[in-house]
Amino acid sequence: MKTTLFSTHKFEEAHLISANKGNHELNLLEVRLTENTASLAQGSEAISLFTSDDASAKVLEKLSELGVKYIALRTAGYNNVATERAAALDIKIARVPAYSPYAIAEHTMALILALNRKLIKAHNRVRDMNFSLNGLTGFDLNGKTVGVMGTGKIGATLIKILYGFGCKILAYDVNKDEDLVEQYGVHYTDCKTLCSESDIISLHVPLTPDTKHLINAQQIANMRHGAMLINTSRGGLVDTKAVIEGLKTGEVGYFGMDVYEEEEGLFFEDHSEEILQDDVIARLMTFNNVLITSHQAFLTDTALANIADTTLFNLDCFEKLIDSGNEVTSK
Numbered sequence: 001m002k003t004t005l006f007s008t009h010k011f012e013e014a015h016l017i018s019a020n021k022g023n024h025e026l027n028l029l030e031v032r033l034t035e036n037t038a039s040l041a042q043g044s045e046a047i048s049l050f051t052s053d054d055a056s057a058k059v060l061e062k063l064s065e066l067g068v069k070y071i072a073l074r075t076a077g078y079n080n081v082a083t084e085r086a087a088a089l090d091i092k093i094a095r096v097p098a099y100s101p102y103a104i105a106e107h108t109m110a111l112i113l114a115l116n117r118k119l120i121k122a123h124n125r126v127r128d129m130n131f132s133l134n135g136l137t138g139f140d141l142n143g144k145t146v147g148v149m150g151t152g153k154i155g156a157t158l159i160k161i162l163y164g165f166g167c168k169i170l171a172y173d174v175n176k177d178e179d180l181v182e183q184y185g186v187h188y189t190d191c192k193t194l195c196s197e198s199d200i201i202s203l204h205v206p207l208t209p210d211t212k213h214l215i216n217a218q219q220i221a222n223m224r225h226g227a228m229l230i231n232t233s234r235g236g237l238v239d240t241k242a243v244i245e246g247l248k249t250g251e252v253g254y255f256g257m258d259v260y261e262e263e264e265g266l267f268f269e270d271h272s273e274e275i276l277q278d279d280v281i282a283r284l285m286t287f288n289n290v291l292i293t294s295h296q297a298f299l300t301d302t303a304l305a306n307i308a309d310t311t312l313f314n315l316d317c318f319e320k321l322i323d324s325g326n327e328v329t330s331k
């Protein structure tokens with residue numbers, strides 16, 4: 001089946017080609033899917049998308065006119081797809097529900113540790129022949145309370161890691177996982193209590209209308225003074241401007257983010273020769289207690305191989321009209 005893959009990156013190309021085994025005619029494009037680039041899917045029955053692609057209603061309508069019938073997402077999240085419109089247009093969508101919760105949970109832990117132990121500052125100092133330790137004091141994670149919002153695959157994996165560090169774990173989720181309660185002593189509570197009682201808050205719920213700006217000025221005011229906030233889920237979970245205010249007052253003591261509300265068109269690309277136009281992220285970059293990575297939590301060789309395998313499996317199933325079990329139904 002002819003498939004146009006938008007937003008492909010060098011790091012995934014070899015995995016996609018190897019997983020394809022020559023079955024499908026793959027048209028690998030680096031450009032993002034937008035209203036202006038949708039026409040590049042001309043002649044393809046299927047397309048494949050990444051987090052930064054825009055599959056809003058208007059774009060889907062254009063794709064449908066071009067004859068696109070299938071979308072294979074190379075992601076778990078699908079907040080960038082107008083699923084109801086897709087259903088109305090009879091465009092089928094499949095995703096990669098799980099490719100490595102370890103990759104994201106471990107990156108979350110890396111952000112927590114790097115922020116706490118000020119590893120970036122320490123590294124830069126040492127490279128500058130400054131071996132002083134002043135200003136590098138961290139805290140023991142052992143005994144600290146960590147609030148995990150969303151105890152699905154990634155949240156649960158993080159909880160196991162945190163348990164190993166000796167942390168007390170609070171959780172917030174619409175579904176309670178009794179195994180986590182029994183095995184790791186997780187205490188489920190509401191969002192407000194989690195914010196007020198946690199030293200570290202880590203976000204692992206999907207972005208939906210219910211979770212948009214879950215962390216806003218009100219929740220920040222509820223937080224322990226100087227708490228650490230980590231977001232490796234989706235940028236829209238956090239009101240970034242409210243976090244900046246919280247960082248200025250010290251209410252937010254550390255902020256680690258792998259995802260950003262306005263990341264489309266910014267993350268995943270080299271803008272080093274340009275003038276940064278986004279004043280919000282520019283302000284975030286001025287804080288030495290903020291650590292930003294460019295949506296790389298998933299980026300391990302295991303995860304990339306799994307993403308490619310599942311994406312190609314989903315395309316096989318589309319072609320053979322078989323249910324892959326990975327289909328996304330409208331929200």
Ligand code: NAI
Nearest residue numbers: 077150151152153154173174204205206210232233297298
């Ligand atoms: P999952 O579906 O296994 O877990 C999500 C959990 O959130 C579930 O337990 C669900 O009950 C809970 N939840 C949903 N809506 C809620 C609400 N309104 N309030 C409270 N809890 C709610 O998903 P998984 O695999 O753990 O992934 C979580 C998120 O991580 C994804 O939605 C995606 O946005 C993000 N992600 C980020 C990546 C990155 O590279 N930074 C890579 C992969 C996923």
